Amino acid sequence: MGQSSYGQLQVEENVGARLFLQIGSLVAPLLLLLLAASVLWGWLLEDVLLTHLAITLPGMSTNTAIAFSLSAASLLVLRLTHFRVVSMALALLVAALGALRASEYLFFPDLNVDQWIFGKFNDAARMGELTTVGFILSGVAIAMLIRRQTRFLGVSSILTCAFIVVFTALMGLTDLYFGPGGRDGSISLSAMSPMTSVGFMILMAGVLTELSRTTVKRVATAYDTGIAMLVSLVGTIATLVFWYELERQDRRSLDAELQIEAHFLAKRIGQEMENISESLERFAGRYVAAGSFADTQWRYEARTLLDDFDDLNVIALMDNDFKVTRVEPEAPYQKAIGIGLEFNPVRAATILEAHSSRETRLTSPFEITTGATEEVIFVPMFDGYTFVGMLAATADFSRNFPNWIHPAYAQFDVTVSDGDLPVMQTAAAKGPMSSLFVQADVAVVNRTWTVTLNPDVAFVEASRSRVRIFAVPLGMLLTILVALVINRAIAVSQRNKMLQKSQISLRAREMDLDFLARQLDLVISNTNEGILYLSDQGRVLMANDAATQMFALGHNDLTNLLFRDLKLCDGTGAEISLDLLNCAKQTDDLCVMGKEPKRYYTVSVSQVNRGNAGDNGYVVVLTDTTRRRENQIEREALLARLEKSNAELSQFAYICSHDLQEPLRIIGAFSERLTRHLKESGQLDDKAESYLGFVNDSAHRAQELIRDVLAYSRLDYGEIQNQNVDLNEVIQTIARDVAATDWGREVVFLSDPLPVVQVNKVQIYQVFQNFVGNAIKYAKNEGPVNIRVTCQKQGGGWCFSVSDNGIGIAEKHLTSVFKIFKRLVRSSERPGTGVGLAICKKVVDNHGGQIWVESAVGEGSTFYFTLPVEEKDRDRAA
């Protein structure tokens, strides 16, 4: 893990992760495209399942679907083609769509540009406020992605945008369930459709995978991502909380305003009803006082009343049998004439109640004879205790609502109801209705009516504060800014930390370098070799002390001289010209001779290649080899002498073997001749015989000695000619020789199976032969001779032993027996030269083995030797 630029993590190559990113960055936009297409298709078919998922949930608008399609297209174009311009245009279009809709919310609530474009879908076209923010940020994030932002700030900005979008989508979802109010359909416009939320998450998944895919080597660390996520989360939540608070305040004030209006309206209705019933009662008073009205008077009185209250529809007169006798106006109410209690139970109940209580009563709405649903006021008329009849009237206040309600609140639907039954309604509102309902109760005669105000969407929106609308975009912008500042600060602090660290290590390295440089300087200046560093052109850039001495120049004089102009200075001060540029570029040795006495230098030139042409140069090392040369000459002379002496030794060996044998043979021969001659002539006395015996014996002994010493010394000469030797054959040969000789006693010779080893056959034969020969020579005077050869594998080689039952060897002689000429018994007893075991030792030594003997005097000896050789494959050897 290298120290990459300010804190960015170098993600190690991970095939699985890479594949995931490759697929994810492709699948996410495709999924999104599918979602958007299905929604658009749903709007075309007016399929609620496709557009809303469920009828109770807000649906994804066509605008949103279109924007999602464009986003997905932008990502796909970026992912699959090289047309970045197209991709960029699509991304900007997405942001523009969001911005356009947002500006409508902010400044031109009725611009409805989207409705012009997607007029067919009408309301469905409008995307929510949060959705607009989501698309603005998505468009920006995609655009930055297309610009291939790889710097820390760019990456963290994309991350922040993405996170805000994701969190906004999540918040939009929660708004569905925990949103402020929730009873107001208009305000829940801010709630995001679940499908839109999912769409944003898919879109951001696409953006993030694409970001990771394209900048996988330089994506910010998980730490930085975490900071971006945290800031976006906090910012989004804060913004939304602030927004909700504003929303709630808006709503509270709107509620209060509407409440006042509702009460005002209710009061007016109540007052009007009171006026009407009072007028009717006065009418009734006059009727009772008059006893009866003629038609003209009835018409006059009724007309006057109808003229006074323009919301009165009709006045009717009933006789004391509860039958309607007169109506004014007659059309279209003449059908009512003649109806009695049986007409309607509701009406009948109210009439009876008015009769029994002798007070004015109001019915709940019921269907009157014209077919309209009306509520009727009944005023009973009593003359003293005599019931004379009843006045009935119906009123419709809705005609007067516009007069009663402030023009600013004209965009309401007003409903007056008696319980569940509507009394009267107005449809003053324009455009879509909001889901906001404000109610006020009013006591009307004997009943309670409810006045309900239902404003239209335009009114609710118009009443919202601008601050609230600005809150979301401003909050998001602030969040991004804070994220950028924090990220920037982190980046700077990390860079500083790294800088500090690198400064510390730089200082440490500087000290190391200083130390090294001083050491190097010390080494170079104290070395005996003259060292020169030359430029490309062969100018001296640097020279050490030894070099300055060789050239008899100071450091300053030497520097910048051309190397080929230098003159070597030898010990006597004589100068020699050098043309070292002819030296090979690579290391090459060369001897330079001065005047007498000659001095020799080895010049080694090596090229220094440091990459840049200007940095190339040569290192020249001059070694004074005069002494070495002298030594070499001495060595050569010594070698010559040695070779001569070796040749003389060989000569000596020759002399020994031939020239020295010759006189000894003659001595032996003639001492024998002399003995016989003296014996024949009778002159051989005892003394003479013994003298001649000494002569003869000594001559033979000398011959034997010479022969053995030659054999011994020959072991030193020449390479050991190793070959695969089957030791069994060697032992068999020896055994045959032993058997062929008459020893005058029984000789038992046994041997283990022996391996095939790579040895010098003649020498190893000598070893076994000497051991066996010794076993017989140094046998006890009596009894059979037992000889046994054994063999054991030991480590990387073999251990052989030859044991006998001879006279044995005293412990103190166990090592000295292997010395040359060393004998333990007198020659007169057992003849010998004392060379045999020395030969054995030398042979074993030559083969890299060891030799020793174990013995007990009077019991026998066992000679051991090892051969550190591997057994050869018997078959191949054969």
Next chain:
Amino acid sequence: MTEQHREAVILLVEDNEGDILLTQEALQDAKLANKMLMARDGDEALDILYRRNGFEDAERPDLIFLDLNLPGTDGYEVLEIIKNDPALKAIPVVVLTSSHAEDDRLTTYEMHANCFVSKPLSAKTFMEVVRQLEAFWLQIVALPPKRP
């Protein structure tokens, strides 16, 4: 001078029969009253000196002629034992050897041999040397007093 007349005992340690014969003849020719003990190897010499292994009655020699190259225990070992034994180290030891090597000379003198003599090649000279040695050690030199 009374000491001169007593019979001197000489121990000759020598494995070469020819040299033994020559020495014996030389000593016989000298006609000096002396007695000669023979040891043919180092072990036998030590047996005589320590009166053991069949030599319990051997006399203590007044002078030892010691060859260096002996089978088994060699002359050096015998010399070392004699000169490290307080009971024996007073006996003069004449190293009589065929060696001419400087090493041998130095070593034996360092081991307190009383003199080192190389065997001359000719029989005449050899016998003369032996006679002179006998004369020197038995007539000129005063040997340590006789011990039982």
